[in-house]
Amino acid sequence: MITLEKRAGPSKVWAFATPLLAVALTMIVGGILFAVLGKDPFETIRTIFLDPLFSEFAWFYRPQLLIKGAPLVLIAIGLSFGFRAGVWNIGAEGQYIMGAICGAAVGLALYPMESRLIFPLMVLAGAFGGWAWAMVPGILRVKFGTNEILVSLMLVYVAEQMLASMALGAMRNPEGMGFPGSRNLAQYPSAANLELIKDSGMHWGIVAALIAVIFAYVTLSRHIFGFQVRLTGQSPRAAKFASVNPARMILICLGISGALAGMAGLFEVAGPAGQISIDFNVGYGFTAIIVAFLGRLHPIGILLAGGLMALTYIGGEIAQSNLGLPGAAIQLLQGMLLFFLLAVDVLTNYRIKFGKGGTV
Amino acid sequence: MDLSSINPVLLLASLMVAATPILLAAIGELVVERAGVLNLGVEGMMITGAVCGFVVAVGTGSPWLGFIGAAAGGAFLALLFGILTQYLLSNQVATGLALTLFGLGLSALIGQGYIGIKAPSFPDWHIPLLGDIPVIGPIVFQHDPMVYVGLILVAATWWFLHKTQSGLVLRAVGENHDAAHALGYKVTRIRILAIMFGGACAGLGGAYLSLVRVPQWTEGMTAGAGWIALAIVVFAGWKPWRLLLGAYLFGGMTVLQLNLQAAGLAIPVEYLSMSPYLATIVVLVIMSSGRAPGSLGRIFHASR
Numbered sequence: 313m314i315t316l317e318k319r320a321g322p323s324k325v326w327a328f329a330t331p332l333l334a335v336a337l338t339m340i341v342g343g344i345l346f347a348v349l350g351k352d353p354f355e356t357i358r359t360i361f362l363d364p365l366f367s368e369f370a371w372f373y374r375p376q377l378l379i380k381g382a383p384l385v386l387i388a389i390g391l392s393f394g395f396r397a398g399v400w401n402i403g404a405e406g407q408y409i410m411g412a413i414c415g416a417a418v419g420l421a422l423y424p425m426e427s428r429l430i431f432p433l434m435v436l437a438g439a440f441g442g443w444a445w446a447m448v449p450g451i452l453r454v455k456f457g458t459n460e461i462l463v464s465l466m467l468v469y470v471a472e473q474m475l476a477s478m479a480l481g482a483m484r485n486p487e488g489m490g491f492p493g494s495r496n497l498a499q500y501p502s503a504a505n506l507e508l509i510k511d512s513g514m515h516w517g518i519v520a521a522l523i524a525v526i527f528a529y530v531t532l533s534r535h536i537f538g539f540q541v542r543l544t545g546q547s548p549r550a551a552k553f554a555s556v557n558p559a560r561m562i563l564i565c566l567g568i569s570g571a572l573a574g575m576a577g578l579f580e581v582a583g584p585a586g587q588i589s590i591d592f593n594v595g596y597g598f599t600a601i602i603v604a605f606l607g608r609l610h611p612i613g614i615l616l617a618g619g620l621m622a623l624t625y626i627g628g629e630i631a632q633s634n635l636g637l638p639g640a641a642i643q644l645l646q647g648m649l650l651f652f653l654l655a656v657d658v659l660t661n662y663r664i665k666f667g668k669g670g671t672v
Numbered sequence: 673m674d675l676s677s678i679n680p681v682l683l684l685a686s687l688m689v690a691a692t693p694i695l696l697a698a699i700g701e702l703v704v705e706r707a708g709v710l711n712l713g714v715e716g717m718m719i720t721g722a723v724c725g726f727v728v729a730v731g732t733g734s735p736w737l738g739f740i741g742a743a744a745g746g747a748f749l750a751l752l753f754g755i756l757t758q759y760l761l762s763n764q765v766a767t768g769l770a771l772t773l774f775g776l777g778l779s780a781l782i783g784q785g786y787i788g789i790k791a792p793s794f795p796d797w798h799i800p801l802l803g804d805i806p807v808i809g810p811i812v813f814q815h816d817p818m819v820y821v822g823l824i825l826v827a828a829t830w831w832f833l834h835k836t837q838s839g840l841v842l843r844a845v846g847e848n849h850d851a852a853h854a855l856g857y858k859v860t861r862i863r864i865l866a867i868m869f870g871g872a873c874a875g876l877g878g879a880y881l882s883l884v885r886v887p888q889w890t891e892g893m894t895a896g897a898g899w900i901a902l903a904i905v906v907f908a909g910w911k912p913w914r915l916l917l918g919a920y921l922f923g924g925m926t927v928l929q930l931n932l933q934a935a936g937l938a939i940p941v942e943y944l945s946m947s948p949y950l951a952t953i954v955v956l957v958i959m960s961s962g963r964a965p966g967s968l969g970r971i972f973h974a975s976r
Contacts, residue, residue, distance in 0.1 A: 318973065400765055456957050462903045466949040469896045477942035601769055640780030647774030654762040654770055
């Protein structure tokens, strides 16, 4: 008989080992899946996980990794605060869209004026858009006790409709010959989120993501707010005695994640995407949830997990074009990764005991 | 705009159809939550059910077998959730989210070759006598069989939860799992069964979308229906009959906005399409008065 025995505290070793174990398990089961789909499992796994970094075309893929990874890390850092404290914002996708819309609105309103102030103003507007969208579930939770999970998720669908409305109506390019989609911000120098170093893929969103990682690290390990977040997560009762205000905690956690998701949306719309279009959002807000958990809600972990997830995106695209792997298989692989992580996480908090389960 | 083009009888009739997928998914989730488990993966189980049902129905030509396949698919996915949360003691919120992401990917993969195909439909059946009553006949008695299966499930769930001993045990497990364990009830086993029932119901709801309501397979076709089902469980205060009210309220909203779109109301289509989601939020704010089961979402570990 196998029984589980609760550890006194989470195991340090397993906290590091479980994400790696989850990745390994995902590769094995993913390999079986690819074999079932009629692909060579080893070649497919190599294409997804290694080719973007080490193949002869890696010079082309490496910048792409940064571009994909930045929004994931930025959003996941924001989510990690809330997830630690038991505030479940799963509507980051909506906040990402609203950030892009608000930020782009500022840029489009000022077109064709040229000024150094426009881009920073857009970043602020983007953060504000995401923050405001996250405040809806926040205020409803604090004032009426409404479940923030459901409200934040409902708002994703509302934001998607808003995006369609903007792309087809208010923000449509007046010189676009009636096609949906806004002006291309990437071609408007004052508003463009340009590459900082040529051919590196480095843009302001990546800088922001790195700053967010450092900011989160310092906050969590050095600041009283970080302590309160950790305390609330580990023991809500103890947090109450330490006079942590739960309403304030909810609003700050949602606010941070909303603002960072909004900023990620702005950096995307002003750079890699270029314009507000109907299919602007590609699910970064949801994938960031996987990134946050895979990184163990720790800033450095999130940075690494964001890199790994970006790898599966780019590697997935390569496998799609070179090996004819269906795009959905990559989505499944990402979902599987989170599943395995949650499954093996039992080892962090529990010890496995073999033999007769003594006195239960 | 031409509001006279909206036929109130047809509106009410299609309300029942629009409410059915959510009702099916919500009744399953209600049982799961009464057993003290919060499964946020309804959306993932629904869409997996939608694709499994579609594949089986197209393969066999029988919508009934399709629904059975959908229930099996949903229950299988739910079982994964059950193993993770009940045996490996993972966080239920995170695992539910994972289930949704996993289900969306899985369904897209399974459904690849099925885009653009039409599903076999139920033969047109018309309940004799009852279906011929003017006005009430077309509203209540001329639907496909699954609409009534949904209603029967609601009644059966109410009966099970409140009139049988097993239902009492299930509620006890949900209210206080430690006490139920002390009394000798198999908390984990009861919960796994409830979770699988929830998955099967969500699968049926998804298949209703792909086989009856749309009836086609498209990626991501549930479009938040699973989340709305979760919201309706909260709205209903975990009571089966109020669930029916919630689902019809939501179905009414969906049908009304679709009719207004067709009638060419001077509001852009996008804003009308938002309305069901906004209505769900409003309903959650003003109506969430019920008390959640005591052990909802808490991890049960016997040796504490």
